[in-house]
Amino acid sequence: MKFRKQLFGFMDMLRFKKMVPTRRRMLAEGPNTPLPQEYRTNVLAQKLHPGYMQVELMAARSLTPTIRELTFRRLDSQEFPFFRAGQYASLQMRIGDSLVSRPYSIVSTPRQALEGKLVLAVEKAGFVSSYLHETAKVGDRFVMTEPSGEFHYETLRDRSHIVCIAGGSGITPFLSMAGSLVDGDEDYTMTLFYGARTAAQLAYKQELDDLAAQSDKLKVVYVLSDEEQPRCGTGFVSAQLMGKYVDLTQVTFFLCGPQAMYNFIEKELAPLALPKKAVHHDAACCGNLSVGTPKTFQLTVHMRDQVYVVPAREDETLLTAMERAGLNAPNKCRAGGCGFCHSKWISGQHRVAEGRDGRRAADIKFGFIHPCVTYPMEDMEIDVPVAY
Ligand code: FES
Structure with a gap:
């Protein structure tokens, strides 16, 4: 038994000695063709999860006095990713000095997405939806997130x-x-x-x-x-x-x-x-708190190597404060559930909208917050990733 161990150790040593010349020989014998730049798995992943997409409004029509239908195409002429019927896409735009976004359920089908068309319908209510209802016109350009959300049929969970x-x-x-x-x-x-x-x-x-x-x-x-x-x-x-x-x-x-x-x-x-x-x-966006005369605090936002100090009202979410100041803070659902706005809390008392705390236990333990459902109670400081 002892002898065999010694023999294997000796053979390992021989192999190790030959490793460098063996590699050199294999490299010399290898084909001279360049390595592939694209792999099929990566291409498929990019199609299904393009992240943010540049889109253009290609058609608009009124469905009722308060609901307007908006049809989009991608600026890069690619198809939209296949999605689960019932999911939403978030639309980002600049209105005045604010950089705002809102999630809207997708009206069109996953098949139509593969034909390069994605349809949303917007009800005239609130700042952003009223802009889309009254001001947005064919040819306008927006940033759209890939389809997301848990509001869809799940074979294993749901009845037939x-x-x-x-x-x-x-x-x-x-x-x-x-x-x-x-x-x-x-x-x-x-x-x-x-x-x-x-x-x-x-x-x-x-x-x-x-x-x-x-x-x-x-x-x-x-x-x-x-x-x-x-x-x-x-x-x-x-x-x-x-x-x-x-x-x-x-x-x-x-x-x-x-x-x-x-x-x-x-x-x-x-x-x-x-x-x-x-x-x-289907979760609705987190709205304003009902506060008699809301105070305004200072919100210090670290984004990569930049620091911004912006006003934050106690009845508005931290995400709204950042958007109002034109900061490109990531978000999708605006309801506390997707975790896309996940940011590091540094200091300052705050409260989370009732029933909207979708954070994991580890996030709470290590001081992460979801700015889309968090309201300031005093001056605050947070570290936020840049959306794109
Ligand atoms: S945007 Fe989804 S949790 Fe904040």
Whole structure:
């Protein structure tokens, strides 16, 4: 046994001695062709995850008095990445001195993305959406993030029959989900309840009717609260109304609309005691806090080798303060969930919007914050990565 060990040690030494001449010989014998510059895996990864894209508004149309549809193409003429129906893309633009962005659910289907087209629909509400609604014109250029978000069907998690409930402009992700079903890219049965005050406020009704006519796995039920119309329900999307169409205990719910709708549906579904995973909400952006007379603090922002000192109101998020000052701070969901704005806290008291703390335990322990859901309570100092 001892002898064999010695023998192997000796052979290793011989190999080691020959290593340099062996390598030299192999290099000399190798082909003289240059190394490849592109690898297929990298090309595919870049297609699926281009990060930020330069886009141009190529068409715009009004769907209702308050909802405007915007169609984009990429400036580099590439296709958009394939995505999961229900996801969003964030659009960044400069308005005055501010560098702002907002996430919008994608209306078009993943297949249309491969044809170089991506459609968003914007409801006239708030600073950025009002700009897109009233001022943005065909030919304008923007920066868009790759599609993101967890609001999509998941085969292993969700039941094969999904009930989607839309309120107002919350119809947008469901148009993509319905289109993807008809395209054959998703495999579920979908019952969509679409609530609005009046028929005039129903966006995409014709498109939804056309899709429903193409698939017996898609049913659309319109519910109007303020008027009666043929082939539309009246009132609200209640459990009783939905129960006429589906067994509510055997489906997965997807909700997209205003907070008041979520509160109403939550109460309606409470008696069913559904598991948490049976109901998904699309997260809305974190808004301003309700503060009587908000104070303004100083926010010191480190970005690479630069330091900026900007005003930060106590009722606005740190992200809003940075955007107002024109700083290019990274963000996507603006709801605390994606972690894309993840920044290092250095000093200063702050608070996180209720129910929006999506940080991992390690992030909290090592002092990281999500500026999109964090409000200052005194002067603060943070270290933020540059978006691009
Ligand atoms: S932008 Fe998604 S967590 Fe802040």
